[in-house]
Amino acid sequence: MTTLQTVFAKAKADDRAALIGYLPAGFPSKDGAIAVATAMVEAGCDVIEIGLPYSDPLMDGPTIQDAVHRSLVNGTRIADVLRTVEGVAKTGAATLVMTYWNPIDRYGVDRFARDLAAAGGVGTITPDLTPEEAGPWRAASADAGIDTVFLVAPSSTEARIKAVADSCTGFVYAASLMGVTGARDQVGTAAQGLVERTRPHTSLPVCVGLGVGTGRQAAEVAGYADGVIVGSAFIRRVLDAPDEASALASVRELGAELAAGVRA
Amino acid sequence: MTAADLAGNGVHGDDPDTQGKFGVFGGRYVPEALIPALDEVAAEYDKAKNDAEFIGEFDRLLRTYAGRPTTLTEVPRFAEQAGGARIILKREDLTHTGAHKINNVLGQALLTKRLGKTRVIAETGAGQHGVATATAAALMGLECVIYMGAVDCERQALNVARMKLLGATVVPVTNGSQTLKDAINEAFRDWVANVDHTHYLFGTIAGPHPFPEIVRDFARIIGVEARRQIMELTGRLPDAVAAAVGGGSNAIGIFHAFIGDEGVQLHGFEAGGRGLESGEHALTLTAGSVGVLHGSRTYVLQDDEGQTVESHSISAGLDYPGVGPEHAWLKDSGRATYHGVTDAEAMEAFALLARTEGIIPAIESSHALAGALKLGREMGPDATILVNLSGRGDKDMGTAMKYFNL
Numbered sequence: 001m002t003t004l005q006t007v008f009a010k011a012k013a014d015d016r017a018a019l020i021g022y023l024p025a026g027f028p029s030k031d032g033a034i035a036v037a038t039a040m041v042e043a044g045c046d047v048i049e050i051g052l053p054y055s056d057p058l059m060d061g062p063t064i065q066d067a068v069h070r071s072l073v074n075g076t077r078i079a080d081v082l083r084t085v086e087g088v089a090k091t092g093a094a095t096l097v098m099t100y101w102n103p104i105d106r107y108g109v110d111r112f113a114r115d116l117a118a119a120g121g122v123g124t125i126t127p128d129l130t131p132e133e134a135g136p137w138r139a140a141s142a143d144a145g146i147d148t149v150f151l152v153a154p155s156s157t158e159a160r161i162k163a164v165a166d167s168c169t170g171f172v173y174a175a176s177l178m179g180v181t182g183a184r185d186q187v188g189t190a191a192q193g194l195v196e197r198t199r200p201h202t203s204l205p206v207c208v209g210l211g212v213g214t215g216r217q218a219a220e221v222a223g224y225a226d227g228v229i230v231g232s233a234f235i236r237r238v239l240d241a242p243d244e245a246s247a248l249a250s251v252r253e254l255g256a257e258l259a260a261g262v263r264a
Numbered sequence: 265m266t267a268a269d270l271a272g273n274g275v276h277g278d279d280p281d282t283q284g285k286f287g288v289f290g291g292r293y294v295p296e297a298l299i300p301a302l303d304e305v306a307a308e309y310d311k312a313k314n315d316a317e318f319i320g321e322f323d324r325l326l327r328t329y330a331g332r333p334t335t336l337t338e339v340p341r342f343a344e345q346a347g348g349a350r351i352i353l354k355r356e357d358l359t360h361t362g363a364h365k366i367n368n369v370l371g372q373a374l375l376t377k378r379l380g381k382t383r384v385i386a387e388t389g390a391g392q393h394g395v396a397t398a399t400a401a402a403l404m405g406l407e408c409v410i411y412m413g414a415v416d417c418e419r420q421a422l423n424v425a426r427m428k429l430l431g432a433t434v435v436p437v438t439n440g441s442q443t444l445k446d447a448i449n450e451a452f453r454d455w456v457a458n459v460d461h462t463h464y465l466f467g468t469i470a471g472p473h474p475f476p477e478i479v480r481d482f483a484r485i486i487g488v489e490a491r492r493q494i495m496e497l498t499g500r501l502p503d504a505v506a507a508a509v510g511g512g513s514n515a516i517g518i519f520h521a522f523i524g525d526e527g528v529q530l531h532g533f534e535a536g537g538r539g540l541e542s543g544e545h546a547l548t549l550t551a552g553s554v555g556v557l558h559g560s561r562t563y564v565l566q567d568d569e570g571q572t573v574e575s576h577s578i579s580a581g582l583d584y585p586g587v588g589p590e591h592a593w594l595k596d597s598g599r600a601t602y603h604g605v606t607d608a609e610a611m612e613a614f615a616l617l618a619r620t621e622g623i624i625p626a627i628e629s630s631h632a633l634a635g636a637l638k639l640g641r642e643m644g645p646d647a648t649i650l651v652n653l654s655g656r657g658d659k660d661m662g663t664a665m666k667y668f669n670l
Binding site for chain 2: 054055056057058059060061065069072077078101102103104105106107127128129130132133150151152153154155156157160164175178179180
């Protein structure tokens with residue numbers, strides 16, 4: 001199993017940022033998600049975030065909402081998410097689950113941590129779980145040997161950045177802008193400042209997500225962050241493709257462009 | 265209005281803790297980007313509720329604009345169906361814009377100005393909160409955007425027109441169930457992106473801390489007035505207080521002043537829709553389970569994997585799969601009792617009040633009326649039941665025309 005620590009150490013040794021790709025389980029289909037994520041890894045993603053589809057994704061923009069909705073219509077359940085993690089982890093990429101809090105809360109905190117670790121998952125990203133509410137989840141994750149990743153935002157105060165960073169293992173997720181997920185023409189100008197404000201509070205890698213969708217943007221972010229997170233742009237490639245074969249080709253193309261970006 | 269009328273701080277030991285928790289309920293489950301804004305709102309509200317000038321201005325608006333105090337009306341012909349019990353209505357339908365929602369929006373619009381923000385956003389189901397927010401925004405010169413499920417836009421077309429006339433932009437939400445739940449998600453998305461100049465004027469006592477506390481405090485005037493008025497009218501406290509519960513703001517508004525009165529039963533009536541067995545209902549407290557929705561730990565209609573289950577009610581205002589955390593706490597502590605009323609029972613009470621008393625209630629409030637009839641039969645002829653008539657039924661005439669073939 002590849003851990004986040006291994007990935008970031010290797011990327012650092014190569015003097016580059018890590019490339020992190022996001023895809024919801026069950027999209028475009030249950031098996032199709034494993035195929036797309038595998039293509040993302042083959043094209044150069046070091047880390048894959050498998051999204052746990054949730055009915056009320058309040059931090060997501062239209063592209064991810066669309067993909068998640070399709071996944072839920074496909075009947076995706078937590079067992080499918082874990083099976084997807086298992087399939088993707090076999091590629092050698094460090095595989096995380098990104099999820100809103102309620103599905104873990106309902107499934108059972110200890111049970112989810114245990115089952116995720118058993119599936120080969122290395123951690124979670126929980127965008128609506130604050131440090132104040134995260135105690136039981138951090139304990140369960142530590143017991144299961146998986147990492148916890150939480151988010152800092154441009155609006156975060158110094159005290160909040162410290163509290164969030166202190167709750168993280170693996171890496172700190174810096175939301176590049178004030179807004180929801182989705183590729184944009186420009187990565188938020190606040191991103192670099194946020195990474196710089198986060199550094200003094202942690203020795204963990206700091207990765208930037210929200211709004212990144214091109215090789216040029218990946219290169220720009222790689223200039224100041226330890227990892228570049230891309231979600232909606234990959235999903236857009238799948239949504240726009242006429243069939244699965246062209247979707248895989250298109251995802252590989254974007255993955256290669258981004259992988260070159262983080263090495264630029 | 266006094267500071268105690270506004271907040272009733274600590275009077276009954278029922279304020280949330282510093283994390284916004286009512287027991288295990290409440291809290292904050294939101295993206296980090298919103299935490300500073302929630303902190304800012306909480307801090308400013310703490311100052312405002314102790315500021316005589318703010319309280320004075322809120323009080324002036326309630327009296328001179330909203331039309332407070334609203335009266336009590338005893339409804340003996342209606343109560344003939346309640347086994348002889350006395351039924352007394354708190355007439356929130358007589359406020360400006362026709363529902364209890366006006367109290368909260370005036371308070372939060374004043375708060376928006378204190379925060380130095382120029383734009384308000386809100387979600388709405390039946391349209392009452394949207395209309396109230398658009399009204400307060402017009403009054404105070406704030407830009408206003410209202411998110412409303414596309415399904416609700418259709419069934420509440422009159423309220424959409426009212427909001428537009430008041431200068432608001434109405435955004436139909438076409439995600440998910442296209443009702444209140446999805447309108448709330450969309451409003452949160454807007455807020456994350458525009459939080460620097462925008463206040464999310466939350467419409468009910470759900471959502472992340474401090475909204476459950478703020479909305480309750482601004483709605484609390486309903487119970488403060490009603491408690492005083494019923495003592496004047498009957499010489500004693502009521503035996504029971506009844507209110508409809510969707511998100512729960514009108515119910516908490518009237519319950520709150522009575523929480524310390526142990527002899528007063530508190531009864532909330534949720535939308536039973538087509539009945540519990542049908543699966544088409546909004547029985548969050550009576551049939552839901554504890555989870556997290558829209559930033560708060562509370563009772564939620566959800567499946568075994570934590571996916572929100574769509575609710576159903578003939579009343580758009582009650583068609584919500586969550587509920588305010590304070591109601592969850594009142595339920596678990598046993599202080600309040602929650603029951604279901606079906607669409608059919610609510611519509612029967614709707615028509616009965618119209619024919620016997622000349623008052624057309626909102627369909628939301630009709631759930632409380634139907635509940636009061638049942639309570640009266642159970643409690644006997646000596647009982648006095650205070651019902652929060654949370655709004656008027658003009659907005660629901662389209663539904664009534666269809667339902668009764670009028």
